[in-house]
Amino acid sequence: MIKKKKERLLLINQSGKGGLRKHLCDLMSNLDYELFDVWIAYNDEEVDDLFRQTIKELSDKVRPVLIRSFVRELDIKKDLKTYLIISKLIKKINPDIVHCHSSKAGVLGRLAAKRRKVKKIFYTPHWYSFLSPEFSPLKRKIFIIIEKYLSIHATTKTFNTSYGERESALSSNVDIKSKFEVIYNGLPKIKFPSKIDIRKELNIPQDIFLFGNTARLSHQKNPVLFIEIANEVIKNNNGIHFVWIGDGPLMTEVKLKVSSLDISDNLHLIGSKENSEYLVHGFDAFLSTSNGESFGYSAVEALRAGVPILLSNVMGHNEICIPYENGLLFSNEKTSNIISKVSDFINWEKTSNKEKIVNSFQQRFSIDQMIEKIISNYNNR
Known part of the structure; x- marks a missing residue:
């Protein structure tokens, strides 16, 4: 029997804390590594110890790529540098799948994946930036325009973690309904202290x-x-x-x-x-x-x-x-x-x-x- 060739999967996330860290760690810990070769690109200064521990435990399965210029805030110089690093990384490993997590990774990662003609590009927002009340109405409109462009031109499908999040994208005309799928975050069973x-x-x-x-x-x-x-x-x-x-x-x-x-x-x-x-x-x-x-x-x-x-x-x-x-x-x-x-x-x-x-x-x-x-x-x- 001919063994099926593994698909190359590149995960891209700017940070690894809180709910985002939990999602990524659970995803990496439960993937079938008979099916996938996995890389993950992130800023090691923006993750917590639990994220680092998971990467260490999966060192024989997941290859980390550290990008120190990958910052959350808008920084044209650092963002351009990060984009170029991700683009070169994609060219080097030639992934079958790129999966971007959260807004900054969603922008830079999807643009780079599209440039390198990756066939399957997925995106999990973990809360759209245009939903955040701390941003001005003008900024939120700009965020919607960016999400719309990337969804139409550089995304195979977006995974929303709630129906409400998906509806916010649809009501903002980010893209057609078939480009979104709701996948609730799952949690493993654990044993609790008293x-x-x-x-x-x-x-x-x-x-x-x-x-x-x-x-x-x-x-x-x-x-x-x-x-x-x-x-x-x-x-x-x-x-x-x-x-x-x-x-x-x-x-x-x-x-x-x-x-x-x-x-x-x-x-x-x-x-x-x-x-x-x-x-x-x-x-x-x-x-x-x-x-x-x-x-x-x-x-x-x-x-x-x-x-x-x-x-x-x-x-x-x-x-x-x-x-x-x-x-x-x-x-x-x-x-x-x-x-x-x-x-x-x-x-x-x-x-x-x-x-x-x-x-x-x-x-x-x-x-x-x-x-x-x-x-x-x-x-x-």
């Missing part, structure tokens, strides 16, 4: 009800609203605590706000923890106040741990939450209305079925489903 041990590690009392979040302290994740909710809840019930695991650009602002409200005894800012996906098992409930998600990895991690979710009713979240089955949704416009929803949630949580929550996760967000759909596209199935 809740008692997690609370000890976090230095949080065992006998309190704990709302928690694991996310970057950024405008997208809306930590200020999280603090405002905590403040209102704690004023009425001192037995409830809140914890935020993660750091980011708003850390100083968040610390000052917590200090000004005098709730630091009940609100715990832990900072970044590389084992956050395990620590979520120590929560009684997962609370996210995010302004929008392409998927919502942290919420799904909570479901995997059997933790019910209370989520802002935004893109990404509203596909994960099934009201009164695995959690509740709330509008993040009025804090007073949210407090009422928190009360409803706590009452519902007492009767929630943790086993049912875990089973729902396994049916909807398994790693096997994600990998099978991506490979099917790689293989034109």
Whole structure:
């Protein structure tokens, strides 16, 4: 029997942290290396230790290509240098498939792959730049124009991690519907430490009800609203605590706000923890106040741990939450209305079925489903 020739796959990503890192590490760890020879191009200064560890563990299967000029912000000189490096890399390894992750890699990688006439070019945005409220309306319009050009001329298919993300592309006329496919991020099963041990590690009392979040302290994740909710809840019930695991650009602002409200005894800012996906098992409930998600990895991690979710009713979240089955949704416009929803949630949580929550996760967000759909596209199935 003639052995099928392996396809050459080049993954391109500017960074490797948070949800993007999780997706890439899970993808690389679960590919069939009897089918693919794999390279990955990225900036080693923009990834975390878990990403580096995965690359090390897969050193006999995945060939890393480090590009120090590959930066997130707009920098014409560095961006041109990065484009030329990627273009030369593609010429050298002659990949059958190029798969770009996130906006900057999506622009430079797809342009280089198109120039080198790569036949299969895939793109996973992990949240379109034109959805980010920190950019001006003019910049968001420019981002849409760029996405439209690249989708039409330099993309075989875009993988969206939620239907909401896909609809945002379609409503912005980025391309026709057949050029997009929704593939939910999948997570592998893991074994969790005991809740008692997690609370000890976090230095949080065992006998309190704990709302928690694991996310970057950024405008997208809306930590200020999280603090405002905590403040209102704690004023009425001192037995409830809140914890935020993660750091980011708003850390100083968040610390000052917590200090000004005098709730630091009940609100715990832990900072970044590389084992956050395990620590979520120590929560009684997962609370996210995010302004929008392409998927919502942290919420799904909570479901995997059997933790019910209370989520802002935004893109990404509203596909994960099934009201009164695995959690509740709330509008993040009025804090007073949210407090009422928190009360409803706590009452519902007492009767929630943790086993049912875990089973729902396994049916909807398994790693096997994600990998099978991506490979099917790689293989034109």
